Amino acid sequence: MAETTATGLPKGFRGAEQGWPELHRIPHPPRRLPFLGDVLGASRRTPLQDTLRYAGDLGPVFRRKAFGKEFVFAWGAREVADLADESRFAKHVGLGVANLRPVAGDGLFTAYNEEPNWQLAHAVLAPGFSREAMAGYHPMMLAVAGRLTDHWDRAVAAGRAVDVPGDMTKLTLETIARTGFGHDFGSFERSRPHPFVTAMVGTLTYAQRRNTVPAPLAPYLLRAATRRNAADIACLNDTVDALVRARRTTGGGEGDGDRVGDLLDRMLATAHPVTGERLSALNVRRQVITFLVAGHETTSGALSFALHYLSRHPEIAARARAEIDAVWGDAEVPGYDQVAKLRYLRRVLDEALRLWPTAPAYAREATVDTVLAGEHPMRRGAWALVLTAMLHRDTSVWGADVERFDPDRFEPGAVRGRPGHVFKPFGTGARACIGRQFALHEATLVLGLLLRRYELVPDPGYRLRVTERLTLMPEGLLLRLGWRGVGSRAAAR
Known part of the structure; x- marks a missing residue:
């Protein structure tokens, strides 16, 4: 196991300059300041979006420096394809992900590659995402979606706009809590977010903020924030410990594993x-x-971005509705296999994830001395941060109109015509998201239910703003709803 500091970072961690013998050849933003680095024009609230703006000017591999630490970013299709080579590169736990180590320790997402619990947990949990297991989760997903539509039905009746990110967060929290852990947070019955959600947002925000503060000054500049973060972690721990105790009381986890x-x-x-x-x-x-x-x-972010784009493109929403009507017919609720048949709706979701992958970056570390894309020498242990949101905007792959929302980019022929490793919303390799199929099934199901039931009416004055807290989410996204008729309570009456 890698020796770590109190912050959860590997002991001796100094930044990506380790192991880049020709770092000087990699471009960086202009107007670099001594010690402070590339901070001019940077925002503490939107560091990722600031970095995306630099990327287009600096090229497929570039670097940024902040408070004495230098980081290398990659986003070109050729470079990212090379970084996906599992014989030379592996997941690197650094930056904001390492800042979550005090929260999640050696959990699947934050474990170092050499920590034994990652392999153990992956072997134990992978069957929980099999097709058989997914089919078993489907009725619970439908039940939680029903609570969302009840909530939105009341908004329609009252002529009230809905808070899309807030409601998608309630939906996805209840879905994973019920399907994975048999727990109900009562999110839709609360006027304020569940304390678990508040604590979770706090820990993610704190992890992001630590990247914007010089490490020697963090104890002074983040004193109050550090105390709040400790309280947030305690809330997460207490909530989960109570959940596990309740399961042990009911007999889960006992015996020889027959009851799984x-x-x-x-x-x-x-x-x-x-x-x-x-x-x-x-x-x-x-x-x-x-x-x-x-x-x-x-998943809540992916649903929120997709609903934003569907509300802004009624012709795309109409095409998706036609597919839903054809595939689901008059069935009150769809069966598990009917969700996978919504191929156009899945393209809508993929296109939303292309423009705004809610996990917007992942880090890759050289496991041997190598040369990235035949140009940049890397010693073993050197790492680079892959900017997924910029990879998905590489014009050499996606065309000149990369900012245009077009689900047909994911038509099967178009997908076959693109090189591998250019669409990576779930990471890459052995450490890619274990719950990918769960998230995609849930999101496609929910989008189908909502489109079949409601018309989505956007605020004409709204312009998409993106909140960063390690993950991405639309900020302030409100939609008004109308009855679509098919599948709605109005039609049933």
């Missing part, structure tokens, strides 16, 4: 198929926090 239902049952009852090892109580807590946070935060 949801993800929590698997964590408590399942042994590694070869070694017989089981997850420790501490690691179970870390894995539950990881799934509750990662399992809803990114």
